Amino acid sequence: MILKCTKEVKDSGINLFRFPSSPIHSIMPSISPTHPEVAIAVFGEVDSDSTAGSLKPRRRRRRRKKKEVTAEQKLASKYVHEWAFGCSEPCDSSVSRVLFELHSHSKFSDGFLSPAALVERAHRNGVKVLALTDHDTMAGIPEAIEAAQKFNMRIIPGVEISAFHCPGDERGGEQEPLHILAYYGCHGPMCEELEDLLANIRAGRYVRAQEMLVKLEKLKVTLKWEDVVNTAGKGVAPGRVHVARVMVEAGYVENLKQAFSRYLYDDGPAYAKGTEPSAKYVVQLIHRSGGIATLAHPWALKNPVSVIESLKADGLHAVEVFRSRGKLAGFSNLADTYELLKLGGSDYHGRETGDESDLGSVYLPVLDVFKFLKLACPIWCEAKTNILRRFTEDPSHESMEKIMELHKVDYHHGCPSIACCGKDCFGLCLLSSLRTSEEIQNVELQNIRFKLADTVISNLNSR
Numbered sequence: 001m002i003l004k005c006t007k008e009v010k011d012s013g014i015n016l017f018r019f020p021s022s023p024i025h026s027i028m029p030s031i032s033p034t035h036p037e038v039a040i041a042v043f044g045e046v047d048s049d050s051t052a053g054s055l056k057p058r059r060r061r062r063r064r065k066k067k068e069v070t071a072e073q074k075l076a077s078k079y080v081h082e083w084a085f086g087c088s089e090p091c092d093s094s095v096s097r098v099l100f101e102l103h104s105h106s107k108f109s110d111g112f113l114s115p116a117a118l119v120e121r122a123h124r125n126g127v128k129v130l131a132l133t134d135h136d137t138m139a140g141i142p143e144a145i146e147a148a149q150k151f152n153m154r155i156i157p158g159v160e161i162s163a164f165h166c167p168g169d170e171r172g173g174e175q176e177p178l179h180i181l182a183y184y185g186c187h188g189p190m191c192e193e194l195e196d197l198l199a200n201i202r203a204g205r206y207v208r209a210q211e212m213l214v215k216l217e218k219l220k221v222t223l224k225w226e227d228v229v230n231t232a233g234k235g236v237a238p239g240r241v242h243v244a245r246v247m248v249e250a251g252y253v254e255n256l257k258q259a260f261s262r263y264l265y266d267d268g269p270a271y272a273k274g275t276e277p278s279a280k281y282v283v284q285l286i287h288r289s290g291g292i293a294t295l296a297h298p299w300a301l302k303n304p305v306s307v308i309e310s311l312k313a314d315g316l317h318a319v320e321v322f323r324s325r326g327k328l329a330g331f332s333n334l335a336d337t338y339e340l341l342k343l344g345g346s347d348y349h350g351r352e353t354g355d356e357s358d359l360g361s362v363y364l365p366v367l368d369v370f371k372f373l374k375l376a377c378p379i380w381c382e383a384k385t386n387i388l389r390r391f392t393e394d395p396s397h398e399s400m401e402k403i404m405e406l407h408k409v410d411y412h413h414g415c416p417s418i419a420c421c422g423k424d425c426f427g428l429c430l431l432s433s434l435r436t437s438e439e440i441q442n443v444e445l446q447n448i449r450f451k452l453a454d455t456v457i458s459n460l461n462s463r
Contacts, residue, residue: 072367073366073367076366076367076369076370077098077366077370079370079373079374080098080366080369080370080373081098083373083377084098084128084129084154085128085152097363097366098128098129098366098369099125099126099127099128099129099360100127100128100129100131100364100369101122101127101129101130101131101345101346101348101359101360101362102131102133102156102158102181102183102294102343102344102345102364103131103133103160103181103296103320103344103345103346103347103348103362104118104122104130104131104132104133104345104346104347104348104359105132105133105134105135105160105347105348105349105350106118106132106134106140106144107140107233107236108134108137108139108140108236109134109135109136109137109140109160109236109237109239110135110239110240110241110242110349111134111348111349111350112349112350112351112352113350114140114143115132115140115141115143115144115147116143116144116146116147117350118130118132118144118348118350118359119144119147119148119151119153119155120147120151121350121359122153122359122360123151123153125358125359125360125361126360127153127359127360128153128154129153129154129155129156130144130148130153130154130155130156130359131155131156131157131158131181131183131345132144132155132156132157132158133158133159133160133181133182133345134159134160135159135160135162135179135239136159136160136161136162136198136201136202136205136237137159137198137202137236137237138157138158138159138188138189138198139235141155141157141188145157155186156183156184157183157184157185157186157187157188157189158181158182158183158184159181159182159198160179160180160181160182160296161179161180161181161182161197161198161201161282161286162177162179162201162274162276163177163178163179163180163276163277163278163279163281163282164176164177164178164273164276164277164278164279165178165278165279165280165307165310165311166278167303167306167310175273176301176302176303176307177266177273177276178279178295178296178300178301178307179295179296179297180279180282180283180286180293180294180295180296181293181294181295181296181320182286182289182291182292182293182294183291183292183294183376184289184290184291184292184380184383185290185376185379185380185381185383185384186380186384187383187384187387189289189290189291189383190289190290190383190386190387191285191288191289191290193285193288193289194285194286194289197277197282197285200275201237201274201275201276201277202237203237203275204274204275204276205237205238205239205274206237206238207274207275208272208273208274208275209228209238209239209242209243209272210225211272212240212243212264212270212271212272213225213228213243215269215270215271215272216243216247216263216270219263219269219270221247221250221252221263221270222250223243223246223247223250224246227246227249227250228242228243228246231245231246231249240260240264241256241349243259243264243270244256244259244260244264247259247263255353256351256353257353257355279307279310279311279314280310280311280314283311283314283315283316284314284315287315289383290379290380290382290383290386291379292317292318292341292372292375292376292379293311293315293316293317293318294316294317294318294319294320294341294343295307295308295311295316295318295319295320296320296347297320297347298319298320298331298334299328299331304331304334305334308334308338308340309338312338312339312340316340317340317341317375318335318340318341318342318343318372319331319334319335319340319341319342319343320343320344320345321334321335321342321343321344322342322343322344322345322362322363322364322368323344323357323362324346324357324358324361324362326363327342327344341368341371341372341375342368343364343368343372344362344364345362346358346359346360346361346362
């Protein structure tokens, strides 16, 4: 059977005929780059029943016996269930699937659905854990958390940060745009430096969109600025998708794909750069703010090996390798080589064009989810400890509002709104939200809980 390169990989911008300078043979020792059919498929998908280099006709598959569940998978499944639902799965069940969706967008960036509608669609598709990862904003997280209550879903606050990578010296060389996904614990990053960074990127999007319109005007594609702003929506920084939508509505192109392939692709005739920071800075900032840094859609990069190798040294935690059609073997091998977690998601935008993956369509093996949570939970636990420590030092109403910024209500226990019962409710919410073993076993976090509990009880008794 034949290693194949899908059309998506061909269109992604990967240099398919030039091998990176990195040690590719150590990553894929069985593949010879001199073989023309194999050379174009190094970072593409691999048929599950393929043999490298074989050009024989594909034989009819035999039915395979269902693989037995290993003890490691059972333990991993139990841990994932406990994290997602607060309880383990029935002991007589096999490894049941908890569907994670780790890459999605709402109308707060370039998606088409509201966060509430996104959550509802995810629920219909069987998703139990949803990460909302809008571009350069976390403004949709509160609405997603509130909507998830009635479905008993868990929301991972996330963001997809625009950045650039330069080989070697960051001040020289060709800049390559890329995106870094950041995943946070239930209370978000609580980091003014990150908030300032995202605000600066969003401000740069307005300038960038105006530059695109100037370039399009020179190409005899005339668009109105107010149409782009209105398409983006109130308070939403306009991006390429919004410009493309206006192009479709004005009749210059037939669809979004055509707008990108003709005008708006990276370094295309109407492409413009924004005010994105370096990927190195972004990864390090995600570290400092208590998040998990993941390289998004590496198959779209010109030189993914160089980028992954460089960002690993800066602290990158994970890389996307799973797509709706399965695992990309080349990037899976890269993740193994650089000891990175293997993640993935649909990158759903809600375009309803029939050419994008739906929410929940990407299968993440339970062992990979387990490894993600085992890495993330201690980091998120430490972040929560720091948040509560600051609150005990400054238990003001302003401090409370800042901490509860993502939470209109407590989505785990149906607690009344914070506005109704103030700091007492806030303290009770935090005290009841310790669900992971890492949080339960954290001595400092437990001590802070007791201190907050005493404060809450004293306030209640004094009424």
